Amino acid sequence: MRPIKLEIQHFGPFKNETIDFKQGLKNHTLFLISGKTGSGKTTIFDAMMYALYGTASTSSRNYKAMRNKHAYDEEETVIKFQFSIKDKQFLIIRNLPHIKAGNKTPITSRLEVYEIDDNKKRLISTNKKTETNQLIVDIVKLQADQFRQILILPQGEFKNFLVSDSESKNEILRTLFDTKHLELMVKRLKENVDDKIDAIRMKEKEIEFHMQQLGVGFPPYMVTYDEQIRTVNLYYEASQKVFSQNVSELNDRSNELKLKGDALKAAEILNNNIQSVKQHKHQLAILYEQREEIENTQKTVQQLVQFESYLSCISQLEELKKDNAHISVQKKDEEQQISENKDKLQQLKNTLNEVMQDDEEMKRLNHRLIELERFIDEKYQGLEEDVHTLNELKNETTALSDKLSSTHQVNESIQSSLEALIQEKTKAYEEKVDYQSRIRDNETIISLINEYDSYCKELEVIKENQDMLTRELLSCESLIERFNFGDDLLDVDAVDSIRAQLKIGQNCPVCNHIVTEKTDGVHHEYHNLIQRRMTLSREQEASTTKAEWIENLKKTTTDKLLAYEQFNIAYEHEDMQNTGELLIHEQEMLTQKLETLNEHLNHIDHQYERLSNELKDNKISAISLKNAIDANEKKIIELNDEKERYHTFVSFTGFENYDEFKAQFDEKRNLYKDYDRHLNKLNEMIVSCSELIRSKENIVDKYNTHLIYNEKLLSQLEATKHSFHISDKIVDEYMDKDIEQEIEALQITVESYYKDMHFHENTIKSLEDLIGGEQAPDIERLTTEYAELSSKVKEFEQAINDERSQLKLMNNIIMQLEVVHSSYVKQMEDIGSEIKLFEVLNGKNTLKLSIENYVLVYYLEQILLLANERLLQMTHNRYKLVRKKEVHSRKKSGLEIEVFDYHTNNVRDITTLSGGETFIASLSLALGLSDYVMQISGGINLESVFIDEGFGTLDSDTLETAIEVLIELQQTGKLIGIISHVQSLQESMPAILKVESDGFNSDTEFQLK
DSSP: OEEEEEEEEEETTEEEEEEEHHHHHTTOOEEEEEEOTTSSHHHHHHHHHHHHHSSOSSTTSOGGGOBOTTOOTTSOOEEEEEEEETTEEEEEEEEOOOOOTTOSSOOOOOEEEEEEETTEEEEOOOSOHHHHHHHHHHHHOOOHHHHHHHTEEOTTTTTHHHHOOHHHHHHHHHHHTTOHHHHHHHHHHHHHHHHHHHHHHHHHHHHHHHHHHHTOOOOTTOOSHHHHHHHHHHHHHHHHHHHHHHHHHHHHHHHHHHHHHHHHHHHHHHHHHHHHHHHHHHHHHHHHHTHHHHHHHHHHHHHHHHHHHHHHHHHHHHHHHHHHHHHHHHHHHHHHHHHHHHHHHHHHHHHHHHHGGGHHHHHHHHHHHHHHGGGOSGGGTTHHHHHHHHHHHHHHHHHHHHHHHHHHHHHHHHHHHHHHHHHHHHHHHHHHHHHHHHHHHHHHHHHHHHHHHHHHHHHHHHHHHHHHHHHHHHHHHHHHHHHOOSOSSOOHHHHHHHHHHOOTTSBOTTTOOBOOOOOSSHHHHHHHHHHHHHHHHHHHHHHHHHHHHHHHHHHHHHHHHHTSHHHHHHHHTTOHHHHHHHHHHHHHHHHHHHHHHHHHHHHHHHHHHHHHHHHHHHHHHHHHHHHHHHHHHHHHHHHHHHHHHHHHHHHHHSOSOHHHHHHHHHHHHHHHHHHHHHHHHHHHHHHHHHHHHHHHHHHHHHHHHHHHHHHHHHHHHHHHHHHOOOOHHHHHHHTTSOHHHHHHHHHHHHHHHHHHHHHHHHHHHHHHHHHTTOOOOOHHHHHHHHHHHHHHHHHHHHHHHHHHHHHHHHHHHHHHHHHHHHHHHHHHHHHHHHHHHHHHHTTOSTTOOOHHHHHHHHHHHHHHHHHHHHHHHHTTSOEEEEEOOOOOTTSOOSOOEEEEETTTTEEEEGGGSOHHHHHHHHHHHHHHHHHHHHHHTOSOOOOEEEEESOGGGSOHHHHHHHHHHHHHHHTTTOEEEEEOOOHHHHHHOSEEEEEEEOSSOEEEEEEEO
16 A cells, blocks of 8 residues: 555644645655654554544544644544555545534534546445445455554554564454465365264264154164164065065955955846836836827817917918008108109209309309419518518618728737737747746756755765774774684584583593683674674675765766756866855846746736737627628518519509408408309209109109008918818817917927837836846845955955055155165265364364464464564664464464574563564564565555654664665665654655644645755
8 A cells, every 4th residue: 555645634733734645755765754743743644544444543542632623613624545556546535523513413424435547536435434444444455453563653553563462463464365265264164064963963863763763673782773774674574575465365355255246236236127127017007098188189289280370360461451551651651742842842943043143253253263362372471561671671781891891900900919919929938938947957956966965975974984884893803813713603502512511620622632721701702703793794885885876876966967058167166066156146037037027928918818809809790790791681682582572463463462452352252152152052952852852752662562562462361361170169278378389288298108108118128138037136135245245355455555554654764764874874984084174274283273374374484584684684683583383272373473582592572672672673574574465466565664753762773774774675666654753864864754833733845855
């Protein structure tokens, strides 16, 4: 994460401050935040932390009290923090809600997250604060406490990660290196094992349940499922054999029952047939007794059929007589209407002859109306006004043309003045560019001269330091030569071991000489001198490297200065100081000339703007005049056509006014239309009346034809009536009855009688053929024997069915039991290896480490390797961070850190380091962690480190070493920000963010060397 811009509004001592890291630092990546105590240096870190996490840079600082004390109620406390992670940019806006005067609740909180792409913001947060806070954590990949321990090393908390226990380091490292999936893998493996154990237990319960269903008893020695299942199968096979025997016996009994049943059915059929013959003969005798009555009924039916025809003939005669009377009346009415319509037709023809006397005159009127109808159009209306308008437009167009010509002359004059102003402005602007170029060159030369002087001073300091190191190195060499050991790589431990074996008066085990005295600690002093010489040599090499680097910067600055002619003479005469003063004086003079020239250019601009506006207005006016002239000329052309149309109208119509012409035209046209409508109506009435007369005459002809036909039909029916011979008895009895229903009822009675007789005769013959002369059987005895045998068979069959169901159930249970047992055996074979794998991955191993902690231990050791490169350098090869080997069996372990002290050749607890040593160790660890995370290109991008204080606890040598480490570190591209009051840091830092306070508010400014 690399900060780009931080905007602070009414937060801490800042009222409205913007810190642009990208523009302010240019290409510098190491900078110091400097200022007096209480000016707001740490508040900058607070603002970053509050924007990201809604908290301060340290847990002890109350972020709720960070609102600017001088802010008004309507002024909102807002932090806007823009930063980049890899190739993406983000902007977070978060306010600090405050309670306005007179209110009880704070203002609405605000938290927004934007992603910036091509300078365009896209809102990616939601309205829910909890979701947005989690979104920020997902982007940065760190919680607030983790951010404090890795990217920001605040006052009092910079050592937290160094001295934290395995539990705390575990949370940070697993987030940094995304190892949570390993814990999830072990968890899922455990869940899988638990699920399989549960499944096995369920299988065992299922097997026991099936055994209980079978109800088979097992001896005590038969405890395995395999033995029990084999016993169950043997029991099932024996049960099947018994069942087969019982089924065979049931079949024999069923066959015997079937024979008995067939005999009983045959006896019942024979007995039923004998009884049926007796019943049918009895019914047939009854029918023979009714024969005479049926024959009389048949004669009555024949007489009723004749009587029905007689009644129908009488009815038809009466209907024909009524129809003739009705037609005669209608015929008389139609003849009366024909007479009346003929009179009406004659009247209409007379009226038509009277109207036709004016027909010639009306035809001439219609012809004239057709000729004049083309002038009934809106285009002929108002033509006399258009002729008047035409004359007025011609006069107006002449006046507009004169005014347009005058405007063109004025515009030409203004254009000449503008061209003169442009020439004057071009000349003045060339002078301005020349002044500005000279001012920029002078500013660059002055800046480069100051930079050149600072490099010279820094080289002098380095030279003095190198001389001091050379003197100290020579002194150390002389002390080493005094010992005359001849071997720089003296094994101190070996010397101590041999020295412990020496005794005065005995032979030395090395040189075999007699020992006369034992010196104390000489080899230790020699070893320390060797170590000191190595340290001085490294410092001398580092100082030489730094001097070469500054010398290159000085040469680069000199090359830049030599590109300017003003500097060449001063460089040759080594008179750069006077040159700088002369350039400053020249700057002041050029600035005054530039101000005068700017005033002159402003005056030209005002004149040019005034004339341009006037020219613009005149051009707009000219365009308006031209448009008006064009519009008038277009209207004149149109009105000339209207004038020709007006003359045509007058010559044809004889009217000068359109409205008068139209009024007379409408009057004549209405007159003709009335005449035409009246004529058409008379013709229509004559045609209609003629058609009505013809229609009535056709109806009368039809009536005459119908009457003739009816007379013929009456004669025929009278003859038919006299041909019938019906008895008086039939007439009296059936005259008022429905003859058709009576006939139908009598016929049904006759048909039913003969049908029943034939049925009984045929049935008796068929049954006698079936009986064949046999006697009636003993049904009661046969029924009793069959019932007794059937009851016994049913009882035996029920027992067989019960046995079959039990065998089927037993077979199903055994099949289920074998399937479950097979699955149980397979699961028992599989789960053993999975349980072993889970125990190893979960920490049940010789290392007492889970798979996740094992991976994190590897990452920590790699971090310590990188951290120790800087720690050894900054502690002059004394301290090295090591991982604590002791393992605690009841909690997460393996991530604690200890320190190895080369001076004592022992491991020390990390808390035994001094304040300065702890700071150096924490700084080395933080930088090592950052470097390793960047190396493996994980999900977290640690491009920045911010350090708040801590350098004041270092001695001068350690401080200088720490600064050299930070200078080397910045070359990797990592952004490093430091808050410190140490004076030497302010002198050596290439970039400083200066925080100034007036006692009320603070301001910031970047200062680059």
